[in-house]
Amino acid sequence: MHVQASAKIELPSYLPHQSPAPVFEGPTTPVSFFPAGAEIYAQGEKAGALYQVEFGAVRIYRLLADGRRQISAFHLAGETFGFEADATHHFFAEAISATGVRVFRTPCGMDMSRQLLPLALRGLTRAQEHLLVLGRQNAIERVAAFLVEMSERQGGLQQVELPMSRNDIGDYLGLTIETVSRVFTRLKEKCVIRLLSLRSIEILKRDTLLAMAE
């Protein structure tokens, strides 16, 4: 549900000047269904296909030998994921909730660069911005940044749906679930947010939240 501003977005000259939100054409691929927690692909597997979220949500993550997990990205409805620099997946992809995914197996020899580059660049920017959060922000700032990000990705509405668990949020922000929970409590106490349910929050003071996220 990525709201694309209707205003023209200026692009660097090396990008193709066409539809900014590429839609993959060709014979309509059937939508694969993944129940909550199901693996879409695993690290080390052969890569090649592209995936577009139809509904639900996906987490992309990596594991350390001792089980520590870092979620590098969440993908919501409409977003594309699965591209890799070589023929091997370097990350795991799992359905967070019941999720429908359209799988595109690009025919060999077909060049998808024009469609993929903008997506790859957006992913790169997002990852680099996330580096700032993980490297230099404290717990409150991280959670605030996360809530702002999720809100903006859902159209900037007051009410934000969080399809992922506190555990997922922690592993995305480099925090433990206890710390995430404590920060949520503090934000509630300060009346910055309100919990409609466990997975649904309302932003009461957007400005404060933005200031917290720096």
Place this chain on the structure above:
Amino acid sequence: MHVQASAKIELPSYLPHQSPAPVFEGPTTPVSFFPAGAEIYAQGEKAGALYQVEFGAVRIYRLLADGRRQISAFHLAGETFGFEADATHHFFAEAISATGVRVFRTPCGMDMSRQLLPLALRGLTRAQEHLLVLGRQNAIERVAAFLVEMSERQGGLQQVELPMSRNDIGDYLGLTIETVSRVFTRLKEKCVIRLLSLRSIEILKRDTLLAMAE
């Protein structure tokens, strides 16, 4: 000095099957020189050009309002940087030491997707792997991972040149310079590394270092 394995690298079908290390053709652009610390571009500036490091090294970073800095990437000789998802730079780029940079202003209308996608994907993978370091690894693991990364990017040799200061390393790893310095000392005490000079280390126990980096 990125050593490209001569063995064929398998690529996903959506990537163009041609030279894996794209070289930009056309009229040879002159090399711009930047002394140590000079700004190559700033956040908020208009983007559009591409940059290839001829010699020296470059840091890409972002700042928080209070001055905290996160370096998202270092670029060494031979590497390309500067591409953005839209017409604005989201990061700063500075020369670390005396640096030569070839600037490519792609003619308007020209589509560089085929050449850029592999670079963007490699950058994306690198950024995502760095997220794991910042989100889930402790100080020793971070420094070990950094040294391994720098070693591999310089051909896997024992001797590794570190063109950047401790400050830069800290801002890349999400640590303070004091912590970086202390970890270096500990690694020296354990005879895992040896300092040939401040900016040049020798890896004595690669296996131990790899194990530390997980």
Place this chain on the structure above:
DNA sequence: CGTATATTTGAGGGTAATCAACCTATGTGG
């Protein structure tokens, strides 16, 4: 050789992790 900068080392404190207990939703079967 002297100054400025970078790095190392030391002492103390704060933030978030860890360990542990409790609470709350959700779902199942009686």
Place this chain on the structure above:
DNA sequence: CCACATAGGTTGATTACCCTCAAATATACG
């Protein structure tokens, strides 16, 4: 409909790691 089980979430006490502040040492440079 309620009792219960279970997973997910919250709260509390303590600890550990890294940051901050401060000083000493090493290195680079005019």
